Amino acid sequence: MRHVVVIGGGISGLAAALALVDDGVAVTLIESAPAVGGKLRISEVAGVPVDEGAEMFLRRVPEALDLVAAVGRADELVSPRTTAAEVWARGALRAMPAGTVMGLPGDAASLLGVLSADEVDRVRQDAELPGEPPGEDISVGGWVSARVGPAVTERLVDPLLGGVYAGRADELSLAATIPQLPRDERSLLAAVRRARPAAPSSEPVFATVTGGMGSLPASVAQAITRGGGTIMTGRTVRRLEATPTGWRVVHGATTDEQVLTADGVVVALPPSPAARLLADVAPAAAGELAAIDSASMAIVTTAWRTDDVPDLETSGYLVPAVYDRPVKAVTFASSKWAHVGSDDVVIVRCSIGRHGDVRDLQRDDADLIATATAELSTYAGFTGGPVDSRVSRWGGALPQYTVGHRERVRRIHAAVDALPGVAVCGATYDGVGVPACIRTGRAAAARVVAAMSPGPR
Numbered sequence: 106m107r108h109v110v111v112i113g114g115g116i117s118g119l120a121a122a123l124a125l126v127d128d129g130v131a132v133t134l135i136e137s138a139p140a141v142g143g144k145l146r147i148s149e150v151a152g153v154p155v156d157e158g159a160e161m162f163l164r165r166v167p168e169a170l171d172l173v174a175a176v177g178r179a180d181e182l183v184s185p186r187t188t189a190a191e192v193w194a195r196g197a198l199r200a201m202p203a204g205t206v207m208g209l210p211g212d213a214a215s216l217l218g219v220l221s222a223d224e225v226d227r228v229r230q231d232a233e234l235p236g237e238p239p240g241e242d243i244s245v246g247g248w249v250s251a252r253v254g255p256a257v258t259e260r261l262v263d264p265l266l267g268g269v270y271a272g273r274a275d276e277l278s279l280a281a282t283i284p285q286l287p288r289d290e291r292s293l294l295a296a297v298r299r300a301r302p303a304a305p306s307s308e309p310v311f312a313t314v315t316g317g318m319g320s321l322p323a324s325v326a327q328a329i330t331r332g333g334g335t336i337m338t339g340r341t342v343r344r345l346e347a348t349p350t351g352w353r354v355v356h357g358a359t360t361d362e363q364v365l366t367a368d369g370v371v372v373a374l375p376p377s378p379a380a381r382l383l384a385d386v387a388p389a390a391a392g393e394l395a396a397i398d399s400a401s402m403a404i405v406t407t408a409w410r411t412d413d414v415p416d417l418e419t420s421g422y423l424v425p426a427v428y429d430r431p432v433k434a435v436t437f438a439s440s441k442w443a444h445v446g447s448d449d450v451v452i453v454r455c456s457i458g459r460h461g462d463v464r465d466l467q468r469d470d471a472d473l474i475a476t477a478t479a480e481l482s483t484y485a486g487f488t489g490g491p492v493d494s495r496v497s498r499w500g501g502a503l504p505q506y507t508v509g510h511r512e513r514v515r516r517i518h519a520a521v522d523a524l525p526g527v528a529v530c531g532a533t534y535d536g537v538g539v540p541a542c543i544r545t546g547r548a549a550a551a552r553v554v555a556a557m558s559p560g561p562r
């Protein structure tokens with residue numbers, strides 16, 4: 106039977122391993138952490154299970170829905186009670202304008218409030234301003250500021266990209282981070298109107314499972330082992346070596362090295378460990394991977410007595426970087442999800458850390474909790490203090506899709522395709538969201554199976 110080793114047990118590696126098992130391949134998944142899941146992890150705050158990393162997925166694309174169904178948990182799907190959100194702008198919390206695509210507006214009038222009247226007038230100039238369409242690639246911030254003015258970048262686009270990528274609009278690639286936007290339009294407003302759905306849908310955009318996203322990896326792992334696959338945790342893969350008939354995967358501490366032989370290998374790792382692993386066998390791919398920077402961040406989760414919390418009508422708010430506050434996003438988890446919190450306890454997640462700015466992340470946990478508490482007391486009207494708290498640190502968590510990212514990814518795939526039976530997948534390539542990761546995992550599994558067919562090499 107053909108044997109494939111999947112390296113990395115985040116959602117991408119798990120999706121690849123499950124697809125391989127379903128394809129009748131013998132699979133071993135190796136994960137360096139004590140448990141599988143990567144950025145999907147859950148633990149309790151004030152006795153309430155709360156996600157430490159990803160908390161939801163996009164349900165307008167099928168991949169995550171399919172995976173939840175495949176592991177028998179379709180009946181646990183839940184949608185947020187509200188997705189209404191606010192942004193701190195011009196001295197107050199203001200409703201996020203409707204009809205934007207990653208903060209890019211399709212019309213000017215809806216921006217009044219977040220923008221001043223003069224700034225809204227500047228947005229309207231987009232229709233007449235000369236210029237070229239963005240073409241192959243350009244930075245999101247560069248294009249938005251040139252077309253509709255810097256206020257839109259600062260107060261809408263940058264905070265949203267900061268939420269998804271912990272990145273900065275002036276560095277991130279338009280083609281890679283907002284791929285649905287046509288790049289043949291000179292007018293930004295016209296491009297956004299073309300990218301928006303023709304009619305607003307009443308279907309929920311996001312979902313999770315009631316046990317939390319962090320409970321999903323264990324379900325996928327069970328499905329893999331039920332299908333005959335093997336999962337090894339607490340084992341770091343150190344080297345990949347080509348043999349005349351396949352691959353040797355060397356794992357474990359230097360004092361305890363062990364070797365697995367394989368017909369195929371899926372590398373489901375973030376950019377830095379993937380670069381290290383591929384350095385000897387695919388130096389060109391490793392060089393490209395090493396050039397992808399990642400942003401670090403922390404999620405500070407606090408639990409509050411219900412009496413100390415004002416009425417919360419939204420799912421949370423964003424804080425643009427221009428206001429220089431450590432907390433860049435606040436999620437009122439108990440308002441957003443019916444299953445998070447109780448009558449007595451309200452759960453809030455605060456996100457800290459942006460690409461290129463690790464100053465705040467160097468503070469100790471107590472300091473970060475105090476920072477989150479101060480944000481909620483000063484700007485959201487919370488009183489007293491949290492009854493419980495947790496700091497989840499995510500070092501190098503989110504790959505930065507800078508200008509030219511899609512070309513870089515093409516070069517990585519081309520270099521890896523030259524290695525028989527090897528494929529890469531994960532948040533590094535075609536989207537950091539959970540469905541995109543699952544899609545790359547399945548695609549990597551398919552590539553390896555195709556390369557190994559028919560039968561072992």
Ligand SMILES: Cc1cc2nc3c(=O)[nH]c(=O)nc-3n(C[C@H](O)[C@H](O)[C@H](O)COP(=O)(O)OP(=O)(O)OC[C@H]3O[C@@H](n4cnc5c(N)ncnc54)[C@H](O)[C@@H]3O)c2cc1C
Pocket residue numbers: 112113114115116117118135136137138141142143144145157158159160161162163340341342343373374375378402404499502503530531532533536537538539540542
């Ligand atoms: C705080 C946070 C919140 C997020 N929120 C959302 C959200 O709400 N919705 C959404 O869709 N996305 C969200 N994301 C993004 C999404 O969670 C990630 O992009 C995705 O989970 C990444 O999955 P992955 O499998 O590609 O990588 P990872 O989860 O990073 O998995 C890689 C795995 O490889 C392991 N590993 C590393 N080196 C080795 C080695 N040498 N040998 C063996 N194993 C190794 C690691 O331990 C890790 O488990 C969030 C991300 C973060 C950080």
